[in-house]
Amino acid sequence: MIIFKTLISFLKDREYRGLLIASGLIVIVGTVFYHFVEGWNWLDSLYFSTITLTTIGYGDFAPQTDAGKIFTIIYIAIGVGLILTFINTVYIHFSRFNEEESNKNKEKGNQ
Helix, strand or coil, rough: HHHHHHHHHHHHHHHHHHHHHHHHHHHHHHHHHHHHHHHHCCHHHHHHHHHHHCCCCCCCCCCCCCHHHHHHHHHHHHHHHHHHHHHHHHHHHHHHHHHHHHHHHHHCCCC
């Protein structure tokens, strides 16, 4: 339940919402690019975009075209920082929200 409340509060904040939209767009751009340029299906393209931007990089997919390789270099340079900022921001927001909820529960217990 606390995760749901955290996500709702996260989406209500304009700054966080902008970061979420930017992160989503970078994944969508990569997915569309790899689908059309590399000829991968949609799921494989989304999978590659996600594992690339989260720096997991299993190595089971790799761009084969020159355009795909050049795009990937730029995509990583721009996308990794954005995605890691998003993940860090969600973590910080969740921690603060969790702490606030804990403090509210303590105050209720003391009354």
